[in-house]
Amino acid sequence: MPQNVPLALSLPARYYTSTEYYERELDWFFRAMWVHVGRAQALGRKGAFQVHEIAGDSLIFTRDDASRLRAFHNTCRHRGTRLCAQASGTFASTIQCPYHAWTFGLDGSLIAAPGMDRIEGFARADYPLFEAPVAEWDGNLFVHLGESPAPLETQLGGRDRMFQAWRMQDLAPARRIVYNVAANWKMIIHNYSECLHCPGVHPALQKLSHYLSGENEPAEPGVLGGKMKLRDNVGTLTMEGRLTRACLPGLSHEETRSVYYYAFLPNLLLSLHPDYVMTHTLWPRATDQTEIVCEWLFHPGEMARPGFNPDDAVEFWDLTNRQDWHVCEEMQIGLRSRAYRPGPYSHREDLLAGFDRLILETEQRAGNARNP
Numbered sequence: 001m002p003q004n005v006p007l008a009l010s011l012p013a014r015y016y017t018s019t020e021y022y023e024r025e026l027d028w029f030f031r032a033m034w035v036h037v038g039r040a041q042a043l044g045r046k047g048a049f050q051v052h053e054i055a056g057d058s059l060i061f062t063r064d065d066a067s068r069l070r071a072f073h074n075t076c077r078h079r080g081t082r083l084c085a086q087a088s089g090t091f092a093s094t095i096q097c098p099y100h101a102w103t104f105g106l107d108g109s110l111i112a113a114p115g116m117d118r119i120e121g122f123a124r125a126d127y128p129l130f131e132a133p134v135a136e137w138d139g140n141l142f143v144h145l146g147e148s149p150a151p152l153e154t155q156l157g158g159r160d161r162m163f164q165a166w167r168m169q170d171l172a173p174a175r176r177i178v179y180n181v182a183a184n185w186k187m188i189i190h191n192y193s194e195c196l197h198c199p200g201v202h203p204a205l206q207k208l209s210h211y212l213s214g215e216n217e218p219a220e221p222g223v224l225g226g227k228m229k230l231r232d233n234v235g236t237l238t239m240e241g242r243l244t245r246a247c248l249p250g251l252s253h254e255e256t257r258s259v260y261y262y263a264f265l266p267n268l269l270l271s272l273h274p275d276y277v278m279t280h281t282l283w284p285r286a287t288d289q290t291e292i293v294c295e296w297l298f299h300p301g302e303m304a305r306p307g308f309n310p311d312d313a314v315e316f317w318d319l320t321n322r323q324d325w326h327v328c329e330e331m332q333i334g335l336r337s338r339a340y341r342p343g344p345y346s347h348r349e350d351l352l353a354g355f356d357r358l359i360l361e362t363e364q365r366a367g368n369a370r371n372p
Contacts, residue, residue: 008353009342013335015359016184022287028362029266030055031145033222034152036268036281037061037134038293039173040141043069047091047106051084053283057145059132060084062091064106069136071143072129077110078102083129095129104129139169140268140279155222159262165250166272171297174310177318179292183328185284186359188292189263191324192280193224193351201323204316208234208241209259212348219354225262225270226351236274238312245302247274265358275302276313288332294321 014021035054042050049062051074058074060083074083076097083097083104094111095104103112108129116122133144135152137160142152153160181188191197198211209228216226230236235243237259247256251274260272269280276298283291294317296310334340345353 008345008356010345010352011356011359012342013340016187016332016335017287019287022184022284024363024366025359026055026284028366030284033266034135034142034144034149034155035266036264036279037141037143038281039295039297040069040136040139040169041172042088043141045090047093048089049084049091050088051086054143054145055284058082059143060095061134061141061143062095062106069134069141070106070108071132071134072104072108073132075130076100076102077104077127077129078113138163138167139171156264157220157223159223159225159264163260163270163272165252165255166248166277167250168277168297170299171248171277172300172303173295174298174303174308175296175314177294177314177321179294179321179325180285181290181292181325181328182288183290183325183332184288185267185282185290186355187328187331188280188282188290188324189224189265189269189355190352191328192261192263192269193355194349195228196346196348197327201327202320204239205237205320207231208237214348216351219351219358221358222265223262224265224351224355225260227258227260229258230274236276236313237316239316240312242312243275244312245275245298245308248276248299265355273313275299276310278313278317292321292325 043063046063049060051060060072060074064070076083078100081097081099101114105111108131110124110127135142195211195214199206209230213229234241256274262270267282271278279295281293285291296314
């Protein structure tokens with residue numbers, strides 16, 4: 001007989017609508033945790049760079065002369081000018097400020113400071129670019145804005161080993177779509193972490209994977225997730241449900257009959273399929289605005305085959321994504337109502353209740369730190 005679970009209520013509206021709270025949670029989650037940036041292979045050569053804004057800070061991601069990944073705050077050590085206005089590109093060999101031509105090496109060291117040669121006590125070694133720690137997991141690039149963070153592996157909670165069979169570091173992106181969603185970033189994670197809404201919102205998904213086939217793991221501080229089984233005679237999640245590509249090499253039979261959905265807090269949603277991997281990277285832009293970068297990753301061997309076409313997977317998830325974004329936006333609107341009160345979670349929404357507990361515990365710890 002199924003076991004009953006304690007009643008859990010959703011959070012008050014302010015957790016999704018308050019600008020004051022939003023600024024605090026950026027400190028707790030995006031300035032104090034490892035944050036997913038994207039694919040490390042996008043910085044595949046020396047000098048290649050990308051610029052990302054994370055919780056209000058602009059950072060430059062690049063590879064130095066030894067091809068080591070680096071992240072630098074996008075501000076000159078002279079008078080604070082933004083160093084790089086482009087979203088991506090390639091540095092020739094240095095990073096130069098467009099204002100007074102202070103010039104930095106790809107390792108962040110200051111190598112030229114015009115007009116400073118007669119200043120007593122000035123030493124170039126004292127003014128490197130401010131650097132943030134970076135880490136890589138199976139081709140996924142992360143950055144930490146805090147000081148002396150624990151290793152990324154600690155935050156991943158052992159999942160860095162759980163998904164080794166997919167060999168994500170070997171996969172390559174075939175398609176990328178950027179969505180702008182008028183909803184709070186936590187709402188996106190809530191929606192991703194349950195399929196109780198699937199029969200009504202995602203009829204195409206429901207045909208391929210029954211919403212009651214989900215098996216969740218207990219929520220952990222950095223990870224929420226579980227798997228859902230594919231229906232009989234369904235090979236993968238595409239418009240027709242057919243496998244038009246080989247399964248990723250090294251997967252077990254069980255892994256080829258399921259899709260694994262994991263949210264790595266604060267901003268990576270990882271969906272592992274038999275023949276491809278999909279990632280969502282969440283970038284909060286306001287309390288009710290989230291930019292979502294979605295990428296579809298495939299095995300290079302399949303991508304090299306004549307006639308390779310990722311459209312069946314991309315079209316399926318683009319449809320599903322837009323359905324999700326719509327209901328998230330409708331919920332964001334509904335939470336603004338003065339009539340809203342927290343409602344009860346079902347036993348199929350256990351990961352949401354777990355995420356809420358983490359949010360409340362984090363808020364309490366921050367309050368205790370302010371008021372010892």
